[in-house]
Amino acid sequence: MTADAVGGVWSYAMALCRGLLAGGTRVTLAVLGPSPGAAQRLEAAALPGLRLLDTRLPLDWMSPSAAAVRDSGRQLAALVRESGAELLHLNSPALAAGNRFPVPVLAFCHSCLASWWDAVKAGPLPPEFAWHRELLAEGYGGADLLAAPSRAFADATRTLYALPERPRTVHNGIPPLALPPARAEGPFAFTAGRLWDEGKNLATLDAAAAGLPIPFLAAGPLEGPGGAHAGLRHLLAQGSLDRPAMQAILARRPIFASAARYEPFGLAVLEAAQAGCPLVLSDIPTFREIWGGAADYVPSGDAAGFAEALRRLAASPRLRAARGQAARLRAARYTAEAMAAETLGLYRALVPAPHALEAPA
Structure with missing residues (x-):
């Protein structure tokens, strides 16, 4: 599984890995972009069985060119071979452009520049950013299965990229919060x-x-x-x-x-x-x-x-x-357990033999 330490994908990956590992799935988490901080490394270390791999490869949305992203994809494919993984969960779907991966690929559509621009800015995506959209479209085409965290975003993604079908919806989920006792005070x-x-x-x-x-x-x-x-x-x-x-x-x-x-x-x-x-x-x-x-x-x-x-x-x-x-x-609908179970269902659709993903008893 790929992740980054910059934004919400890290929290998503930690919650998902926790659920997958608890169910016996073996996970190598390959971090792209800036290295995880000390607190993030401690959080990952607290998950027994998780292998954290700091790749130092650039994130697609921080890369200077399509060629740099393609090169990251090639290097990631080599890491997948070395790891012995049976499936690749891409949280940066552009890396699937020109898919060279030796295993099935689930690409999770968390966000993208084109949909961000469509929602935030006026007018079409500027020409200097067009390569991001084109590369991501190629990545979506190179994946074996697509998923998104909401139906609304899945619909937007299908429309923007003219996908033949809507990505599957797997709502995000989080573990229960360990909240300290609340103290009485005025509203804010x-x-x-x-x-x-x-x-x-x-x-x-x-x-x-x-x-x-x-x-x-x-x-x-x-x-x-x-x-x-x-x-x-x-x-x-x-x-x-x-x-x-x-x-x-x-x-x-x-x-x-x-x-x-x-x-x-x-x-x-x-x-x-x-x-x-x-x-x-x-x-x-x-x-x-x-x-x-x-x-x-x-x-x-x-x-x-x-x-x-x-x-x-x-x-x-x-x-x-x-x-x-x-x-x-x-x-209460959006739990880490529900997210992990639904994601594992997608994994099993791509790797039908469950034992291929799970550690031996």
Whole structure:
């Protein structure tokens, strides 16, 4: 399985590996891009039987050219042969372009530049980025099976890349949060994620925070690759938080908000919902699919609408408790166990003999 240590794919891979290993599947996790940090290495080391491989190969979306991605694919194919793996789970599907892999390939469509651009920017994808789209289209064609974390994103992917069929849907899932005891305090709002990413639309939440009678905290990096930067005027930046610090905030049951224009799933929302936080989310197809009636929705660019929804929840402890409970109940659908079981089902469709993936008893 491939992964990276930059964003949400790491959290996804850790949760999935935990479930697969518990069921007896042997996993080598090949990390592309920047090396895992010390905390990430400790997290991986805590999974008995997981082999962590720091490839130092460039990520497709950080690569300078299609040739560099193809070269990474060739080197990855050699690593697959050396590992003795029976299947390759690609979390960077562009690596399947010109598929040279000696085993079946499941490619998971977590996100892509073309769909991000379609949701966030005006106009067509610029010519200088066209190679990313073309290479990913080739990668999708080179995979034996495609999957995505939501039906909404699977539909968008099929449309953008003219795929013959929609990728399979395997919703993301996470293990239960180990929350510290909550302390009684006044309400506050919270958001978390890659704050520098225009797709997260932090500017709308920053504007919404200006007139709120409650604090509005934002956790995550403000600086991103290629000089991307988010400037805050009203949100209270918390920096990048480790897991205990994040869980300490969620244990206080803040009102969690996301104004994202682009979100194939939204792990930060799931963590907040699992903690029992009421949700105020942008009205995009992914969030409607995942959260149904368990969240309050506002058009993604409507700062005044977000401010009003947050004020309404802040003014009523009873309403916050009810909406937090609705979010918690909905979050119970999205477990790491369910994700691992559904993913293993796709593996077995590609490698019919179960023993080929499982360690001997």
